[in-house]
Amino acid sequence: MSAALPKLKPRHAPKAPHEDPDFLQSTPARPLRILAEYIHPYVQLKKEGIGDTIVMFGSARILPRDLALARYNRLKLLPAHKIPAANRVKHRAAVRRAKSLLEMSRYYEEARQLSRRITAWAMTLGPRPRRFVICSGGGPGIMEAANRGATEAGGKSIGLSIELPHEQFANAYISPELSFNFHYFFMRKLWFAQIAKALIIFPGGFGTLDELMEMLTLMQTHKLAEHNIILIYGRKYWDQVLNWKAMVNTGTINESEFKMLQFADTVDEAFNHIRAGLEKYHMQVDSFLQS
Numbered sequence: 001m002s003a004a005l006p007k008l009k010p011r012h013a014p015k016a017p018h019e020d021p022d023f024l025q026s027t028p029a030r031p032l033r034i035l036a037e038y039i040h041p042y043v044q045l046k047k048e049g050i051g052d053t054i055v056m057f058g059s060a061r062i063l064p065r066d067l068a069l070a071r072y073n074r075l076k077l078l079p080a081h082k083i084p085a086a087n088r089v090k091h092r093a094a095v096r097r098a099k100s101l102l103e104m105s106r107y108y109e110e111a112r113q114l115s116r117r118i119t120a121w122a123m124t125l126g127p128r129p130r131r132f133v134i135c136s137g138g139g140p141g142i143m144e145a146a147n148r149g150a151t152e153a154g155g156k157s158i159g160l161s162i163e164l165p166h167e168q169f170a171n172a173y174i175s176p177e178l179s180f181n182f183h184y185f186f187m188r189k190l191w192f193a194q195i196a197k198a199l200i201i202f203p204g205g206f207g208t209l210d211e212l213m214e215m216l217t218l219m220q221t222h223k224l225a226e227h228n229i230i231l232i233y234g235r236k237y238w239d240q241v242l243n244w245k246a247m248v249n250t251g252t253i254n255e256s257e258f259k260m261l262q263f264a265d266t267v268d269e270a271f272n273h274i275r276a277g278l279e280k281y282h283m284q285v286d287s288f289l290q291s
Contacts (some may be wrong), residue, residue, distance in 0.1 A: 051129030051285045052195045058142025058202030068105035072098040102269040108145045114266045115149025138170045142202045147173035197282045199228035203237040227281035231262045
């Protein structure tokens with residue numbers, strides 16, 4: 001009669017792949033992470049009844065007027081005898097920078113007002129689906145102003161944040177259930193473009209230009225609906241940065257491509273452009289998030 005086999009102690013159960021953080025963060029699992037950044041916003045946006053969006057871009061460095069004014073006064077009113085001689089040149093530069101920030105703060109306040117007006121009007125169209133919901137990049141500056149204005153109107157708003165080397169926190173005015181954080185820029189851009197009916201571009205830097213050119217290229221190549229609205233806000237700023245007519249005159253874009261752009265310098269002008277375009281072309285809801 002054979003001897004009984006020794007009783008083996010049970011070994012630990014292996015983790016399922018979807019529960020293994022080392023695997024999920026590995027290079028082979030990258031497609032899963034990309035897919036998650038598509039599926040999670042889709043599910044949440046659908047759950048919240050979002051029909052479509054109005055995207056607002058602009059600099060993260062533009063301050064609210066009260067903060068910009070406080071910074072300028074703090075530097076400007078500092079008594080000269082309290083500034084060490086070695087620091088006076090730097091102080092003068094700081095005052096100039098603070099003055100520029102104060103002048104630029106008008107765009108924060110105007111983005112906030114415009115968002116509030118768009119949201120208040122959109123809310124009259126009914127709650128299900130929610131139409132023309134304000135969507136920002138989720139950070140400070142113009143992005144914060146966009147979410148803030150929507151909140152002040154009593155509406156929901158979306159924030160599409162991005163992981164950056166220097167940590168950036170989502171602003172406090174995004175609706176918590178519509179706050180998303182992306183690792184991949186291209187997935188974030190997809191969600192900016194996918195359900196947007198209008199793009200409003202306030203003064204900004206590299207990131208703002210990147211998003212603007214992405215949207216223009218998608219429209220030029222008919223990857224977005226031809227009647228999507230692209231509104232450039234603040235011609236004094238943008239005419240210093242981009243010479244649109246030079247592109248037309250040299251033939252690198254044609255006149256019809258230039259006409260994809262609309263321009264505004266006041267909240268009233270911007271709101272009227274946006275509302276007119278939406279009422280003309282976009283009152284019927286797409287089925288993408290409604291099926």
